[in-house]
Amino acid sequence: xxxxxxxxxxxxxxxxxxxxxxxxxxxxxxxxxxxxxxxxxxxxxxxxxxxxxxxxxxxxxx
Numbered sequence: 001x002x003x004x005x006x007x008x009x010x011x012x013x014x015x016x017x018x019x020x021x022x023x024x025x026x027x028x029x030x031x032x033x034x035x036x037x038x039x040x041x042x043x044x045x046x047x048x049x050x051x052x053x054x055x056x057x058x059x060x061x062x
Contacts, residue, residue, distance in 0.1 A: 003030060010037040017044065 017040045
């Protein structure tokens with residue numbers, strides 16, 4: 001994947017998860033977008049759906 005393709009993909013993921021618009025990316029470097037993407041992607045990976053066994057265990061511990 002080229003740097004341009006990565007940038008476009010990262011922007012799409014950030015836009016859909018944080019509600020950013022394309023004007024919010026104006027003047028931001030690729031490295032800054034990549035850092036923001038990493039944060040958003042971690043949230044996506046750490047997501048635990050309600051009703052799952054992991055969620056039930058988490059609620060039992062509280």
